[in-house]
Amino acid sequence: MEVEEFTRKIEKIKEDATKNILSHFNRIHDKLFTFNNILIAGYFALSRIETDINIKVIMVPLLNLIFLIFIEYLMMEKSRKEAGVNELGLDEFIHFAENKDKKTTLYSLLSIITTLGVFTYFLYLLLF
Numbered sequence: 001m002e003v004e005e006f007t008r009k010i011e012k013i014k015e016d017a018t019k020n021i022l023s024h025f026n027r028i029h030d031k032l033f034t035f036n037n038i039l040i041a042g043y044f045a046l047s048r049i050e051t052d053i054n055i056k057v058i059m060v061p062l063l064n065l066i067f068l069i070f071i072e073y074l075m076m077e078k079s080r081k082e083a084g085v086n087e088l089g090l091d092e093f094i095h096f097a098e099n100k101d102k103k104t105t106l107y108s109l110l111s112i113i114t115t116l117g118v119f120t121y122f123l124y125l126l127l128f
Helices: 002-049 055-083 090-099 102-127
Strands: none
Touching (some): 055 102
């Protein structure tokens, strides 16, 4: 009896941890979107203040925004697959289970890196 209760508690902890991971990814991406929007305004202002900076430099944060939207789309598709996991065939389910979190983590790391790159380039334009 105690073993079954312990097993249920472990499963509950795993389920809660998965929900927390998704919550953290969502919070990180929300902050990246907000920061990138601030950078868009900064790039636009910088191109108007500094005469030697072309307005086309605004494409840098806009391309990053497109990348962030693409990542959100991929995460939505991942959630859609998770919601319909019982409709997958055995091979699809095994492939899905093996690759479930690897791509999400990689894309999130990539979004952080690209946003830091956009910020670093903004600082370079601002200071030099």
